[in-house]
Amino acid sequence: MPRISPRRSALRLLAGSTAALIAVGVPAVALGVGAGEAQAAAPEPRPVATNWEFTFEPGPLRLAWVETEGGPRSYFYLTFKVTNYWGSDLLFAPSVDLVTSDAEVLRSGRDVPGAVTEEIMRRLDNPLLESQNNIVSTVLNGPEHAREGVLIWPATDLDVDEISIFFGGLSGESESYVVGRGTAEPQRYTLRKTMMLRYATPGDIGQQGSRPFDLVEKRWVMR
Numbered sequence: 001m002p003r004i005s006p007r008r009s010a011l012r013l014l015a016g017s018t019a020a021l022i023a024v025g026v027p028a029v030a031l032g033v034g035a036g037e038a039q040a041a042a043p044e045p046r047p048v049a050t051n052w053e054f055t056f057e058p059g060p061l062r063l064a065w066v067e068t069e070g071g072p073r074s075y076f077y078l079t080f081k082v083t084n085y086w087g088s089d090l091l092f093a094p095s096v097d098l099v100t101s102d103a104e105v106l107r108s109g110r111d112v113p114g115a116v117t118e119e120i121m122r123r124l125d126n127p128l129l130e131s132q133n134n135i136v137s138t139v140l141n142g143p144e145h146a147r148e149g150v151l152i153w154p155a156t157d158l159d160v161d162e163i164s165i166f167f168g169g170l171s172g173e174s175e176s177y178v179v180g181r182g183t184a185e186p187q188r189y190t191l192r193k194t195m196m197l198r199y200a201t202p203g204d205i206g207q208q209g210s211r212p213f214d215l216v217e218k219r220w221v222m223r
Helices: 006-023 115-123
Strands: 056-069 070-082 090-093 095-102 105-108 137-139 146-152 162-168 174-179 185-198 213-223
Touching: 056 115, 056 162, 056 185, 056 213, 070 115, 070 162, 105 146, 115 146
Parallel strands: none
Antiparallel strands: 056 070, 070 146, 090 137, 095 105, 095 162, 162 185, 174 185, 185 213
């Protein structure tokens, strides 16, 4: 696993939290983000779950090249497993963004042809695996009802240093966040407990092959 200095890691965490807020529409200026380092961070989730929550197990993040009508295209894909131990049936409707170190935000499934999803699932050869559209449904309580899925994003930039995935829909916890408190035009946002997965992707990743990217951080954030 790549070694990251404590200071650099802290700055990335701060920047990542700020990017999460910007991604849901919180203005960068309101957060105090200038030309230098990020100066504001998102609120933190509660240490103990206070609302419904799925148990989440991520698989590896990989890169796949798939032949399309426009020629070979590259895609990121992530497998995962969710289990409902909450005590009652829960609706699972994930909303998942992939954010690069260049601040590009990609929503899973968007601009991904159905044929690409079918091809990646064929390669994974897991009869229990469900596509993002098919997995949206009620998950019954208990480990015997666990669900496995795959998420796919177009890999539009293969020269990035880091990738973060923000996996929403795993928890019912939310918090109101006010930007510009004490000003003439304060703005209120609703942030939701979201699983963040951060991966190291140093240099040109076009030759990554099927090797998984290194997961360097996994934690809950409010986004």
